[in-house]
Amino acid sequence: GQNIDQPTEMTATEGAIVQINCTYQTSGFNGLFWYQQHAGEAPTFLSYNVLDGLEEKGRFSSFLSRSKGYSYLLLKELQMKDSASYLCAVRDLRSYNTDKLIFGTGTRLQVFP
Amino acid sequence: DSGVTQTPKHLITATGQRVTLRCSPRSGDLSVYWYQQSLDQGLQFLIQYYNGEERAKGNILERFSAQQFPDLHSELNLSSLELGDSALYFCASSALGGAGDTQYFGPGTRLTVL
Numbered sequence A: 001g002q003n004i005d006q007p008t009e010m011t012a013t014e015g016a017i018v019q020i021n022c023t024y025q026t027s028g029f030n031g032l033f034w035y036q037q038h039a040g041e042a043p044t045f046l047s048y049n050v051l052d053g054l055e056e057k058g059r060f061s062s063f064l065s066r067s068k069g070y071s072y073l074l075l076k077e078l079q080m081k082d083s084a085s086y087l088c089a090v091r092d093l094r095s096y097n098t099d100k101l102i103f104g105t106g107t108r109l110q111v112f113p
Numbered sequence B: 001d002s003g004v005t006q007t008p009k010h011l012i013t014a015t016g017q018r019v020t021l022r023c024s025p026r027s028g029d030l031s032v033y034w035y036q037q038s039l040d041q042g043l044q045f046l047i048q049y050y051n052g053e054e055r056a057k058g059n060i061l062e063r064f065s066a067q068q069f070p071d072l073h074s075e076l077n078l079s080s081l082e083l084g085d086s087a088l089y090f091c092a093s094s095a096l097g098g099a100g101d102t103q104y105f106g107p108g109t110r111l112t113v114l
Helices: none
Strands: A003-005 A009-013 A018-025 A032-037 A044-049 A053-057 A060-065 A070-075 A084-092 A100-103 A107-112 B005-007 B010-013 B019-024 B031-037 B043-050 B053-057 B064-068 B074-078 B087-094 B109-113
Touching (some): A003 A084, A009 A018, A018 A032, A018 A084, A018 A107, A032 A070, A044 A060, A044 A070, A070 A084, B005 B087, B019 B087, B031 B074, B043 B064, B074 B087
Parallel strands (some): A009 A107
Antiparallel strands (some): A018 A070, A032 A044, A053 A060, A060 A070, A084 A100, A084 A107, B005 B019, B031 B043, B031 B087, B064 B074, B087 B109
């Protein structure tokens, strides 16, 4: 089966650091994505992890542990514009040339002044 | 702007009707994906096309169908519409549709079935 879990909502203060966790159980795994989605808008790509470890990209970092089926997205120096939903998605690659993303329901982050 | 375009932006129709959603991928991308996002639900993968051929299928209802044309644009056809089909429908594209590819999403079509 396939299951991706994220907290439904989180709140944080402007300038702070927040960590959004994602755990997954999938029958085939070939990488994990994080997307940001503002309400009613398209998801936008943030990061991709396929190997264990931390990937840093400006204020955003993403971590993956394949053995634990666990990832987190770390947002530093929070800004009001970071208020959005953050979607964890696992690439299900059961055959070489398909590319199906399984999305979690997303974590809605609210940043307060 | 991801470079993926979708039309129309909004669509309001009645139960039992049929609609067609259109997607143009980013320049150079060969693979197109369709997703459905209902209120308070995650993105549900519907179907993937690569260079005109169906490549992967998700939880797509039999009332729904899609195709990718020689110019690589794609259409999602929804028929016998029900109230529960009201959702945001996103199209995404990627270069090759395989390992290592990132999917870039279009702005979506908001479908309301009354």
